[in-house]
Amino acid sequence: MRWSKYTLAALVVAGLAGAPAVSQPAPPAPQERFVVVLDAAHGGDDTGGRLAHGQLEKSFTLAMSVRLRSLLAARGIQVITTRDSDVAVDPVKRAEIANHAAAQACLSLHASQSGSGIYLFASSMPPAEPARFPAWKTAQAAWVTSSLKLAGVLNSALLNAGMSVTLARTSLPAVDSMTCPAVAVEIAPEQNAGHETTAGLDDRDYQARVAAALAAALLDWRTDAWRTEARP
């Protein structure tokens, strides 16, 4: 009787071992998270620059942020904005929002009546190795290389859209504290070779072209550049 119990147990174990594996459907590979932070500069008491026809920079940047958010959402990209209304947000808060989002691209939107075309600014900090606890004011240093690559992708898309682009580096408190590929985009009126304005900042077609080019660049960033080389 005892032997037969062991025999039975051995037979059960052997049966389980020899049984064909139950084919369970493999869990779908988690889709890679891709978040874009749009930072509409200024707001509230901080009006920013005064543009043509009395328009304020804070209003322009908010309008561009809303427009760009719609374009990106339509392409399935998750967007987080630092402000959705005319409120003052200090640079520290802007960087906090971007860093909490762990975004794959951060754009700080600005506008200026001087100059021409689009200006792309990456942080002027020298690249640094990623640190577990980076200093707040220089947190962008570990991401500068990625930011420069993002600026390059934006540059290509804007050039393909027929716009004049100037790449530069600068120091902006909000951008310097962001832990993401971050670029400040300053939009100025479009001018021809004779320095005559061909599209002002209040030109809706110009705004749409800029927004579409930026959206295309971010889509390209998601599909190619970010996956291959943009990580710090």
Place this chain on the structure above:
Amino acid sequence: MIPRYQMILFGLLLLASLAMGAALWHLRERAHQRLIAGQDSAPTSAPAVAPAEQAALLVANDSDGSILTQLHSLPLPADPGARARAVLGKLLDLYAAPDAAHPVPGGASSVLQVFLLPAPEIAGAAPAAERPKFADSRTVVILSRESRARAPGAASQDARQTGPLLAVVNLTGKFAANHPSGIETEMLTVLSICGTLRANLPRVTQVRFLVDGQTRATLAGHADLTRTYLTGDAVSSEGAHP
């Protein structure tokens, strides 16, 4: 009848009074002469005018975002601080001109003072050659946080005489209030000031800004005025994009 001794006493007192009056008059004249001699303001020698020298001004251009060197002849004082103020005044005069390529109102009076101090060490430097630059760009304006290495162990006195300098530029509030707002235009102003200081005072390696003697967050909403700007490699221009 007046007694004789009283007449003699009165005469002596009168003589003493006259003598003291004469002595006072003499002392007053001496003091007056001494005072006149000390306040002699007659123009006995012509005022010294600084000779005109070539000054290199790094002048910004809004249309293409460039900063190009221009040579101007202007009187430059021997004192480094006054010299720095003179070249910056000329630079801002160019920006205040009606046909300026980088229009900024204010002119030379916008620079209140330029203080020159021994430059402090800044950690975290990276050689300029290691910093990435953009390709396919029209103009690249680079201002790094790099600091120039100083000779270790140099005496503070040597540093004061020959070491790198920090220039503290004190601007007027009116200049900042009237400056056009924008990342590019504000950075061009800051970079051209830093580059001009470097070009004319090679020992100036760091620049800080004050507005009406106070620290200020930004120039006109964008350019950070709380940081120390390094003049090591201010500007480089690259080829035009297609």
